[in-house]
Amino acid sequence: MKTSRFWAWLVFVVGAAYFFIPLIATFEFSLRMRRGVYSFDAYRVVLGDARFQETFAYSVTVAVFTILLGVFLVVPTAYWIRLRMPQLRPIVEFITLLPLVIPAIVIVFGYIRMYGSNSPLPFLGSARGTDALLVIGYATLALPYMYRAVDTGLRTIDVRTLTEAAQILGAGWTTIIARVILPNVLIAVLSGAFLTFAIVIGEFTLASLLNRPAFGPYLQNIGANRAYEPAALAVIAFAITWGCMSVIQILARFAPKSANRPN
């Protein structure tokens, strides 16, 4: 009994050390810009950099559009599959997993070939078009997380009966999705949204190869050319991701209590 607890603790401590030591070291290093004393100079430089602000704002905007596209795509799809085509579930789950298996670089080369300025769909012919393509690409990358989050949310409510109850009261599809389904899976949708946000903010491959001024390529560029700033940026990026995770945790507490199922 005692020995097994000892080993459990040891594994935990080693794991935690493996995770935290580089983080702490990075943080410590990021404070050493000024010779001899700890200071937040590196952070001041990074946050004051116009390129930081531009690329960050750009990526946040792209993230917002990606989330909207994801929600419009995934909520009705997951809902319809639960309601009418449960036999399609394994197929759709497989499709939503593909982005985890297919590297982003494959997707982006596909895009470049398919949507070049000479193609019938010249997305890449203009900056706006490329932005749109980037959003679509990110929505694909976020699909596994978004779909799973929404599908899990739908599992907590009795989709079919609630739909029928709304239908018999005269509601059409738009009303049903907007007033009955979406509010009941809102927390799940939000957690999918924050995961999407975390992915988009740090993504490098798509943005770089499509040559868009996103945060990911900026991070890479700084990392290659400066000493202390990349460490500060890494800590900031970590803070953003952790912020998103904590928001998801907090939101989960507000999930609506389901009183649908009789006991």
Add this chain to the structure above:
Amino acid sequence: MADPFLSIQNVKKSFGNVAVVKDFNLDVGAGEFVSFLGPSGCGKTTMLRIVAGFEEPSAGKVLIGGKDVTGLKPNQRNIGMVFQAYALFPNLTVAQNIGFGLKVAGMPKAEAQARIDEMLGIIKLPDFGDRYPYQLSGGQQQRIALARALAPKPKLLLLDEPLSALDAKVRISLREEIRSIQKKLGITTIFVTHDQEEALSMSDRIVVMNEGRADQTGTPFEIYNRPSTKFVANFVGTLNVLEGTISDAASGTVKINAEEIGLKGKLNGSKSGDTLSLALRPEAISLGRKAGNDSNLTGQIADVHFLGSVIRVRVGVGQNVVSLDTFNSPSSPPPVVGQKTEISFSSGDVLVLH
């Protein structure tokens, strides 16, 4: 029926090649309360969902108020429905739930609020408007679901086993409440249940369903006292079955064990030597001879259950065991197990099952 409000005509429904509803016909008058009664899986819900428009019949049609609605979507039929699982919207308050249909129909806010308050009054939960469904008991939730269904003033109310998720006491009080609200509003209602007591106590008429067919349609009195098939007789109420052989078809004599009873005019078409099943309700059998009972059989007391005001006695008659009820009388002791006895009944109460 001269002018039925709801008319179900030759409706059939198959899922794949499984026939679930087989040629269902029913006319329901305006304001009538009709129950679909039958065992689980006999197609009650499917038939109700066809009326609601959630399922399309494979054949036949449904008319509401004389109008063919077979091709209409559920949200075009002006029907109220209550589900077994309550199906209240968990994100909406009680008042918003009741007001859902009103809002969808575009009713002005003040008018809708008045209607919501009226409905909360009718279901006797006037102060519950601001609560959420998860804060309510099952019985309260189901009353809200009823109010939500009735708020838009539908022409037809459908209830699919609305009481079966509730505990016994709530079930009985809600039974009475649903019936009294239905009478007060005069709304045509179809009530699906597998509980015979519910159907018998609430309905104007009962449709007993068996494997996708309406075996018998009639008032609770008719269904209970004159079941037309063996299935109905067995499914509704407790039934004692005695196996007999016709000894003389012409005079209507039937032999049970070594004794004979007369069943003139009940044997329609059976021949001498045929065996048949005779059914009797417990309340139609008396212990000992009794004035007015023309048939007697001898037996032996097998079992005595003292239930208070009523004593349920089981008597062995040859191979058969029959249950009968006698009232408790403080001055005479209950029968004793093993005692020889006679039972008597009126041949008019015997149901001949074919």
